[in-house]
Amino acid sequence: MPTHDQEPDSVGVTRSNVDEPPRDPDDISRAPNPADERNPPEWRQDFPIDWPKDELVARREFAKFLVLTSSAFAAGQGFIAARHLIKQRRSTLPIRFKITSLPAIPAAGVVFFSYPSEHDKCVLVRLKDGTVVAFSQACTHLSCAVIPKVDEGVFVCPCHEGYFDLRTGRNISGPPPRPLPRILLETEGDAVYAVGVEERTTV
Amino acid sequence: MATKQHLTRAQRTTIINGVVCFVLVLVILQLWLLTATMNAFLGGDVSVVWPALGASLVCLLLNLGLLRYI
Numbered sequence: 550m551p552t553h554d555q556e557p558d559s560v561g562v563t564r565s566n567v568d569e570p571p572r573d574p575d576d577i578s579r580a581p582n583p584a585d586e587r588n589p590p591e592w593r594q595d596f597p598i599d600w601p602k603d604e605l606v607a608r609r610e611f612a613k614f615l616v617l618t619s620s621a622f623a624a625g626q627g628f629i630a631a632r633h634l635i636k637q638r639r640s641t642l643p644i645r646f647k648i649t650s651l652p653a654i655p656a657a658g659v660v661f662f663s664y665p666s667e668h669d670k671c672v673l674v675r676l677k678d679g680t681v682v683a684f685s686q687a688c689t690h691l692s693c694a695v696i697p698k699v700d701e702g703v704f705v706c707p708c709h710e711g712y713f714d715l716r717t718g719r720n721i722s723g724p725p726p727r728p729l730p731r732i733l734l735e736t737e738g739d740a741v742y743a744v745g746v747e748e749r750t751t752v
Numbered sequence: 753m754a755t756k757q758h759l760t761r762a763q764r765t766t767i768i769n770g771v772v773c774f775v776l777v778l779v780i781l782q783l784w785l786l787t788a789t790m791n792a793f794l795g796g797d798v799s800v801v802w803p804a805l806g807a808s809l810v811c812l813l814l815n816l817g818l819l820r821y822i
Contacts, residue, residue, distance in 0.1 A: 601761045608768045609822050615775045619815045622782035626808040629786075629793050633801045689794070727795045748796030 643733075643745040646674055650739040654681070657699040661686070664732060664743045671732050672697055672704075672717060674743070681741060683732035685716045692718040704729065719752040728752050771818050778811045785811075 554742045578598045579586060585593060595601050648662050660673040673683040674697050682706070693708035697715060704713040711723030718729035733745040759767075789804040 601765070605761060605765050605768065608765065608772055612768065612772045612775055612819065612822055615772070615779050616812075616815045616819050617780050619775070619782055619812050622779065622786050623805075623808045623812040625786050626782075626789060626805040630791055630801050630805045633793065633798050726791050730796075748794070750792055750797050752793030 573706055616683070644743075645735075646743045647666045647742055648683070648734075651741060652682070652739055653735065654741075659697050659699065665746060669746075670694060670741070672733075673732070674699060676716060680716070680732060681736075682716060682718075683734055683743065684713075684729040685732065686747065687730075689720065689727040689729060690723070695729065714752075717752050718749075768822050771822050774818055775815050780817055782808050811819050 551588065594714050595606065597606060611619060638750055644665050646662075646664050646732065648664075649660050654660055654673070654675040656675060656679065657677055662671050663669055664671050666707040670686040671683055672686045672695070675681050678697070680711055684695075688695050688706040688708065690711050692707055693706050695706045695711070695713060697704050699715065702715045703717070703721065704715060705711070706713075706723065706725065709724050710727040712721040713719060713725065714721055718731055720726070720728050728749050728751070731747040731749065732743050734746050735742045735744050785804050785808050789800055792798075792800045
């Protein structure tokens with residue numbers, strides 16, 4: 550009389566040992582050591598012999614990898630939040646910086662300057678109608694320096710062929726996802742001052 | 753008498769397939785959230801930072817909960 554329900558083993562290696570744990574009918578091969586059958590070592594689970602086991606392990610591992618990726622994305626969101634907090638604490642009053650004087654800029658002329666820090670390169674352009682505009686020179690795609698082409702009315706990023714409108718800084722074509730940050734200007738007499746930076750997602 | 757149902761390997765594979773589908777959708781949602789939040793943050797719009805962090809953490813908790821079923 551069998552001690553538990555035994556199923557016919559039509560395929561695979563069978564043993565005469567009656568002290569076996571219940572098995573799935575679709576399991577094929579068995580571990581040579583009965584102790585391995587009850588507590589299989591990790592390597593035997595990770596590298597199974599049979600296809601059904603292999604597919605099961607592959608999907609389970611894939612799901613675990615996806616959850617690890619999910620943790621990484623949540624950590625990324627945490628990083629953005631931390632950057633936001635640091636930026637809030639460090640925020641200071643905008644600096645007033647004299648860029649140049651208006652008579653020194655010819656029509657369709659360009660002046661390069663740094664604002665608000667010496668590492669933030671910017672460009673001031675005097676358009677053909679006399680209007681003065683200024684933008685950050687860092688492309689919003691991967692921060693390459695954009696080049697003003699006054700005759701064509703665009704800023705060009707030479708790295709990945711990104712184009713921005715010269716008058717508004719709007720991203721016209723190419724990979725840049727946002728307009729160029731605008732430098733807020735003030736004129737006092739003939740002098741042109743930078744008084745702030747306006748970061749934008751749309752124009 | 754109630755007995756614990758013993759699932760076959762094929763049934764377990766089906767369950768894992770379902771769990772993987774759910775987790776995949778949630779991970780894609782998180783990827784979209786991350787790119788959209790990064791774009792808004794770099795564009796000076798910080799209003800989405802905290803709601804997006806909350807939504808991403810909820811997705812992570814759902815994923816961890818689903819992982820318990822496999």
